[in-house]
Amino acid sequence: MMNLTCGLDFGTSNSTMAHRDADGVPYLLGLEAGRQTLPSVLFFGFEDDTIRFGREAVAEYVTGAEGRLMRSLKSVLGTALMSDTTRVKARSYGFLDILGIFIAEVKRRAEQELGGPVESIVCGRPVHFVDDDAEADRLAESQLESAVRAQGFRQIAFQFEPIAAALDYERQVSAEKLALIVDLGGGTSDFSVVRVSPERARAADRSADILSTAGVHVGGTDFDRLLSMAKVMPELGLGTRTRDGKRHLPVAPYYDLSTWHRINRLYTAQTLRDLRGTSREAAAPERVETMIALIEDRLGHRLVGAVEAAKIALSQATETDFRFPVRERMIETPMSVAELTAALDNSVERIAATIAEALRRAGIRAGAIDSLILTGGSTQVPAIARQLAALFPEAELVRTDVLGSVGLGLALDAGRKFGG
Template sequence: MTLFCGLDFGTSNSTIARLDPGGVPHLLKLEAGRETIPSVIFFGFEDDMIRFGREAVAEYVSGAEGRLMRSLKSVLGTSLIGDTTRVKARSYGFVEILGIFIAELKRRAEDELGGVVEQVVCGRPVHFVDDDVAADRAAQEQLAGAVRAQGFRHVEFQFEPIAAALDYERQVTAERLALIVDLGGGTSDFSVVRVSPERARAADRSGDILSTAGVHIGGTDFDRLLSMAKIMPELGLGTMTRDGKRHLPVAPYYDLSTWHRINRLYNAQTLRDLRGTRNEARAPERVELMMELIEDRLGHRLVGAVEAAKIALSDVDRTRFEFAVRDQSITTEMTVADLTEALRNSVERIAGAIGETLRRAGVGAEAIDSLILTGGSTQVPVIADGLRKLFPDAELVRTDVLGSVGLGLALDAKRKFG
């Protein structure tokens, strides 16, 4: 039996959805009975096993030796797509790594469905790459190639915020003008869409999409910005050389705060450069701590701890951050005010993209009936508060923040393949 499905390959989490016999979409259980799987791969050096999702993270956190790969989607359309990462004696290209993860998703979906999945609608952000049409086109082609290589014979794409609108539309009883705000791990996408029970039955919805826009900002960027603001100074960022003539180089701190760049630090040349920086630094002990962290390959674990602190600040006003490195500890306090300040420029860019989306649709904020929030980053306080201020009169609709896109993609797959 040949099947079709919707595939939401996300920067942070992925889902696959399928319609049941009654035409209702549902998410498949991809990992230990759960409907989401973190977009993470761990190549184990000790047993040569490849692990995925939560199992990959758990193996890494346990201290097992290996290579953790996360934020895989972020490399699409960038110069990093041509890079390789070394796993013991073998080098893997990023496209190959994408394929390994997608192949595992396909295998798990087929195990649950009991059939071969050959037709798929994949979600894509409005912009893989900002302000670069050629790079954006290349990103979709790279993803399409990786998906086809795993045995999907027919591959179509749908904008992720449009998929979220298709999911939301199942519950409306009258026509609404909706703004879909999809803040994921790597991108922030916005769409103004007309939805209604009558429109839901139409095969072609292109006329109901009044506008789309997006920026390449998401949860992993928020993690990086918080890390650069609060953690990297503990390792020397912003401090001066001993002669007081210049600040220490920023590049290694940026890389250490960015999931898909951390592996670039794990080489002898980086440590040689940091030894030179340490010898020139006014606070050499901070750079020494950074060197120890890199020698022990703790970079991904550090950013994971920063992400956990960011999530904690959705529920509390302040949190204490502690991260052990050998016999020392990176210790600081983070507050909602710190997070708000770190994200200030990102919030402005998001507001600007929303304004552009409204302008393209030819409507004002007062015309929006429903504000549909999807994607985990909509739960960050400064983001949620800002959206509420922009649309004080709109109905606030919180979808399944990690599942609504996949569900909408399954509905779209029915239109395209059913």
């Protein structure tokens, strides 16, 4: 049986797998009920001892079924959290094990559609898994490769995600252009200055066409956390003081409750003891009591999901009303685009500085960019869109398949590297 080759875009929020047809044209595989994206989510069900994936995992969790939801796994690569374990009933799983379980399921679904084994894969990777730490970055890629190889892939290569997006875009160009690839995903923001043209598209080695890359560990999950910290956590006591007025309440539990891959750390008896002590000292104990109830009921991931939905709503409207029930209480607060913009101010500045660094490394000014190619769901956040338009007012704005272009480009790269 021939060796099937694919591109795997394992994302912080969503994952895709792509293959090339007989004419060499890449296409995304249907990974979940015909849909081409599979949310990077697992749910370990305690009631029936099953593992669910993607939208099915989220749907099961939302019903209130007892279990453990795992999301934003990619954000853990290269960090100290990789050494942590999470308990699922009587068994403890390391994060590398959980990554492997998810990747194995993607592989299984791809092979089911293709009708044969996928043994060669090009995996996407951000320009930087971890900012300003080359050793941690190498470790992150090694960890991801280990998780992929353990699922039976024989040949594994990596490609920068923005370069993959450039390979996908290049199929439609008719003349040489200088493009800036803006890839804003769930966990990272990556930028690459690339020369693209119909002639260059046929070359096996494109390294000379990549004039520069730069990346920063800022993405959609960070935007969710910042919006949560700015607007939702104050409703649970963040920023309030103790009754004696001498100090603010501890920030750490609010940060953990706003961060997907840290939420499970709150579900301990010690955390609840600490929060009850905080409540006794708090000037606004009813807010802390709401947080305690939320953690007792293990609603943390659901809360962050509601914040993410509010962020997405603010891409279409100037205001939205946030409401989240906790037992007989209701966390409610209005949110506006202006407030989201203010919450993301530092992140937008870091993104603009990273773009400037990419241009500096390429030895060009912003006016030299012909095309601004946007991929990744976070490019739709209003504050980001406005910043990009201001930085490149003359550039052609190209919106790709924001969730699929990287996977398509990786499939093209897989064909060049491995054939099949």
